[in-house]
Amino acid sequence: MKNLILLFLVLLFLETTAQESFTLESIIEKANSNYPLIKQKGYLEQNRNFNLAALNRAYLPQISINGQATYQSDVTEIPIKINIPGFSIDPLSNDQYKVVADVNQILFDGGKIHQQKNLTRASEMVEQEKVNAEMQKMREKVRQLYLGVLMMDEQLKQVDLIENDLQNGINKMQSAVKNGTALRSHLAVLQAEQHKNNQRKTELSSTRNTLLKTISLFTSTTIDDKSKFITPHSTLQVQESFLIRRPELKVFEAQEKFTDTQKKLLGVKSLPRLSLFGQGGYGKPGLNMLLNEFDWFYIAGARLQWNLGELYTLSAERKSNAISKSSIQVQKEIFLLNASITAEQYRNDINKYKQLISEDNEIVALRNEIMKASKAQLDNGVITSSDYIREMNAADQARQNLLLHQLQLIQTELDYNDYIAQP
Secondary structure (H helix, E strand, O other), X not given: OHHHHHHHHHHHHHHHHHOOEEOHHHHHHHHHHHOOOHHHHHHHHHXXXXXXXXXXXXXXXXXXXXXXXXXXXXXXXXXXXXXXXXXXXXXXXXXXXXXXXXXXXXXXXXXXXXXXXXXXXXXXXXXXXXXXXXXXXXXXXXXXXXXXXXXXXXXXXXXXHHHHHHHHHHHHHHHHHHHOOOOHHHHHHHHHHHHHHHHHHHHHHHHHHHHXXXXXXHHOOXXXXXXXXXXXXOOOOOOOOOEEOOHHHHHHHHHHHHHHHHHXXXXXXXXXXXXXXXXEEEEEOOOOOOOOOOEEEEEEEEEEEOOOHHXXXXXXXXXXXXXXXXXXXXXXXXXXHHHHHHHHHHHHHHHXXXXXXXXXXXXXXXXXXXHHHHHHHHHOOOOOHHHHHHHHHHHHHHHHHHHHHHHHHHHHHXXXXXXXXXX
């Protein structure tokens, strides 16, 4: 008894595992976390932090050490001869030596380093938004693959329905042929159609497996042919007014902010810089040029630097910056126009598919009635197998159209939802 219970639990577990279900949201979430481009976001953050740390070090005292040894063809001499007993001034040596340590501490730079840090952040944000836009394209592709699997699933169901109808017809036709009430050619027509239906099932199954393998690669998840994909349902209400919310817009916004930060940096580049400095060293001679021997020395003070050459190009750089921002705004306007056109097409398609689905339901109902009548006529020998297959294919085509329009409606609603933000 225990063994039977254990066996039952094992079979139940295997059945549950074999019928693992996936939703569109779960597949996209897995793909989003597995896609290699997601690593780029972390690298961009690290690079930003390294650049900011390097800029912060500019606030620290800047220290440099220099040394030199020279030989001069001539040296400074006092042209006056002093005739004082016991007193003389030795001339400087032609060989001179010096080792100096320079220390510079910025007190005021006009905000240049601060704006450079802001520019680094703005640049990183542009790249981050570009990654987000590319990730959105990946999610759209995964969604198309997911809906492709759903299409194959529904078509395979239709193939199974046709298989049942054909097998029932074949069984009855075989009996009729044996009884001599039907021609063998009528049976052959049904059998040929059955083989054709089997070929269609093979093609659909192969396509489904290809889609599943592709999704498995995107998600790094094992998905086999027994996995179940749940059909998503949209509660989208199409309204007259809408706002575009594509991730590409954030790229344009980040680029505009980048140009604004560049403009601020241009405004502080031409400002003067104030710093403290100190210099200490050991050399021959030292600061006392009359002492021809090695000596220690130091200098300390404040330094004001104002590079007026920055003013020569400031006007041209500001004009270039304004042109760059205007170019970004033009690209943004073009994108918004195209996105609005696309969103409007989606709105029209949504209404179109809803109307088509309503008509499809009526057509399917009528075709099913015709199919039932044809089946009864075939059983009674009123119509031939070819007539029956023609009506069966017409009913199948009606169901295929309904299925196609239903999935197209879901696809269009999801695509539309990616473009708009409901007010």
